[in-house]
Amino acid sequence: MSEEDKVDPERRDFIVTTTTVLGAAGVAGACWPFISSMNPTASVKAEAVTEISLQGIPPGQVHTVAWRGEPVFIFHRTPEEVAAMQKSSGGKDPQADKARVKEADWLVVVGICTHLGCVPNKVADGWLCPCHGSVYDNSGRILSGPAPRNLDVPPYKFIADDKIEIG
Amino acid sequence: MANRVIAWIDQRFPLSAFIKNELTDYPTPRNLSYWWNFGFLAGFMLVLQIVSGVFLAMHYKPDVSLAFDSVQHIMREVNYGWLLRYMHAVGASAFFIVIYIHMARTLYYGSFRAPRELMWWSGQALLLLLMATAFMGYLLPWGQMSYWGAQVITSLFRATPWVGDHLVLWLRGDYVVGDATLNRFFALHYLVPFFIVGMVLIHLVALHHVKSSNPSGINLAAKDNIPFHPYFTAKDFFGLGVFLIVFCGFVFFKPEFFMEPVNNVPANPLQTPAHIEPEWYFLPFYAILRAIPDKLGGVVAMVLSIMIFAAMPYLDRSKLPGGARFRPIYRISFYIFIADVAVLSYVGAHPPGGVLAEVGRVATFLYFAVFLLLPLVSKKEEAWLRARGLPSELEALVAGEDDKAGGRR
Numbered sequence: 137m138s139e140e141d142k143v144d145p146e147r148r149d150f151i152v153t154t155t156t157v158l159g160a161a162g163v164a165g166a167c168w169p170f171i172s173s174m175n176p177t178a179s180v181k182a183e184a185v186t187e188i189s190l191q192g193i194p195p196g197q198v199h200t201v202a203w204r205g206e207p208v209f210i211f212h213r214t215p216e217e218v219a220a221m222q223k224s225s226g227g228k229d230p231q232a233d234k235a236r237v238k239e240a241d242w243l244v245v246v247g248i249c250t251h252l253g254c255v256p257n258k259v260a261d262g263w264l265c266p267c268h269g270s271v272y273d274n275s276g277r278i279l280s281g282p283a284p285r286n287l288d289v290p291p292y293k294f295i296a297d298d299k300i301e302i303g
Numbered sequence: 304m305a306n307r308v309i310a311w312i313d314q315r316f317p318l319s320a321f322i323k324n325e326l327t328d329y330p331t332p333r334n335l336s337y338w339w340n341f342g343f344l345a346g347f348m349l350v351l352q353i354v355s356g357v358f359l360a361m362h363y364k365p366d367v368s369l370a371f372d373s374v375q376h377i378m379r380e381v382n383y384g385w386l387l388r389y390m391h392a393v394g395a396s397a398f399f400i401v402i403y404i405h406m407a408r409t410l411y412y413g414s415f416r417a418p419r420e421l422m423w424w425s426g427q428a429l430l431l432l433l434m435a436t437a438f439m440g441y442l443l444p445w446g447q448m449s450y451w452g453a454q455v456i457t458s459l460f461r462a463t464p465w466v467g468d469h470l471v472l473w474l475r476g477d478y479v480v481g482d483a484t485l486n487r488f489f490a491l492h493y494l495v496p497f498f499i500v501g502m503v504l505i506h507l508v509a510l511h512h513v514k515s516s517n518p519s520g521i522n523l524a525a526k527d528n529i530p531f532h533p534y535f536t537a538k539d540f541f542g543l544g545v546f547l548i549v550f551c552g553f554v555f556f557k558p559e560f561f562m563e564p565v566n567n568v569p570a571n572p573l574q575t576p577a578h579i580e581p582e583w584y585f586l587p588f589y590a591i592l593r594a595i596p597d598k599l600g601g602v603v604a605m606v607l608s609i610m611i612f613a614a615m616p617y618l619d620r621s622k623l624p625g626g627a628r629f630r631p632i633y634r635i636s637f638y639i640f641i642a643d644v645a646v647l648s649y650v651g652a653h654p655p656g657g658v659l660a661e662v663g664r665v666a667t668f669l670y671f672a673v674f675l676l677l678p679l680v681s682k683k684e685e686a687w688l689r690a691r692g693l694p695s696e697l698e699a700l701v702a703g704e705d706d707k708a709g710g711r712r
Contacts (some may be wrong), residue, residue: 169383170355177376255323
């Protein structure tokens with residue numbers, strides 16, 4: 137064996153290591169388009185902003201609208217209901233009513249029970265989830281039942297006196 | 304800890320032994336050239352087609368009123384949907400290129416010969432399954448070429464004696480290629496690849512039993528084999544790298560190269576495009592179908608042109624080992640065959656009639672002649688080469704074959 141034919145194991149290890157690392161990085165990178173293709177498309181994301189007119193929702197009434205395919209309750213509360221809610225701070229997830237609304241007589245919450253995703257039904261002083269009996273008050277705060285949190289308040293803003301934009 | 308887990312598994316499942324015997328220490332002829340890379344590449348293409356296909360199926364809708372638009376949805380809206388679709392479409396062509404080279408290597412070096420007949424026949428089954436999958440997949444985009452290709456190919460079954468009309472109706476589930484056809488093609492296009500996976504496993508079990516052939520065509524002594532890892536893992540992956548450069552070149556820069564522009568028009572059952580032709584990988588067989596001026600005869604010739612490969616282990620009667628390496632006449636026949644397939648592809652891609660029709664007939668005749676004359680040619684070639692004098696080692700090998708044949712008698 138001549139001088140040039142001698143194997144230098146360190147150089148060989150270096151090549152093996154760099155090839156393996158680069159190959160693994162390439163495979164990981166090639167996985168990204170596949171994973172990304174399962175994310176919502178741009179057209180689905182475009183539905184994430186919805187304009188809602190508040191005209192025609194009389195006091196004491198709830199309208200359910202779709203936002204990203206999910207139900208959103210828009211509740212036009214009466215002054216008595218507002219007053220009652222402002223006195224209480226809810227149940228096991230205490231929160232002031234003021235922190236949950238932008239205008240006191242309009243409550244906007246995502247109508248999905250924070251327990252396992254059913255849509256609660258409107259009852260006299262709040263909502264009752266038909267699946268596992270979680271009870272929410274007129275501020276969407278959890279009072280009793282298995283749900284851990286208050287109904288979520290979606291991001292929204294008033295873009296006119298009688299119009300909101302959710303999302 | 305890792306050692307203990309492996310020991311626990313090894314007591315119950317031959318994991319380490321399997322990896323050692325079938326992968327790391329698997330004995331492989333030291334003289335394999337890059338032509339032996341294409342089986343590995345075919346395996347890679349199968350995985351890539353299944354993965355990209357499964358992700359495409361998450362967005363595709365097999366319904367005549369939705370299919371075309373859902374493909375547009377994939378192209379325009381789904382994140383990287385264009386990449387998934389181009390990978391899958393270019394992948395189909397790449398798969399056939401790799402498989403055809405794999406077959407050409409097997410024919411050139413005589414790798415189909417004993418004891419590898421079952422490898423060749425499981426490969427033949429894989430080719431048929433691949434063709435069926437590609438054909439059914441081509442309907443799914445529901446463009447004009449998809450539609451009329453499926454209409455024509457399903458019509459072939461009408462040539463079946465007595466039950467032809469009923470058979471076509473049953474295949475389509477409708478009087479024309481329709482919603483029922485599209486839906487079942489989608490289901491089968493998703494199903495058949497898993498049969499392919501199963502047949503590939505059979506192909507591999509057979510391979511690991513008889514071991515790889517090699518360019519010399521002579522079974523090597525144990526000392527001429529080297530472990531698969533790291534020598535052929537490195538060689539296979541290097542080949543994969545070169546292949547991927549070409550493949551990605553097409554996917555990213557020339558994705559429409561293998562596609563028909565007419566297929567960007569939604570399927571219209573009332574209007575056939577002016578010129579229809581199958582995908583390039585079916586062209587030689589399509590040319591043979593058209594060369595025979597009889598409906599049933601054309602279909603039979605086309606089926607035979609694909610199935611005749613299976614007869615190769617019996618058509619080649621030579622006692623000389625291997626394929627073209629030591630056999631000049633066999634080598635010439637091989638190149639005539641390849642050139643003939645190229646001519647048939649050209650004929651298949653052009654409208655029928657005129658001088659091309661005659662060329663197609665001659666090429667079809669030649670296609671079958673190369674196969675059917677092989678028993679005679681291989682015998683004569685052997686006699687000629689032995690009369691001329693073989694290298695002594697080769698003569699000893701062939702004489703050994705003679706003795707074996709004598710012993711059997």
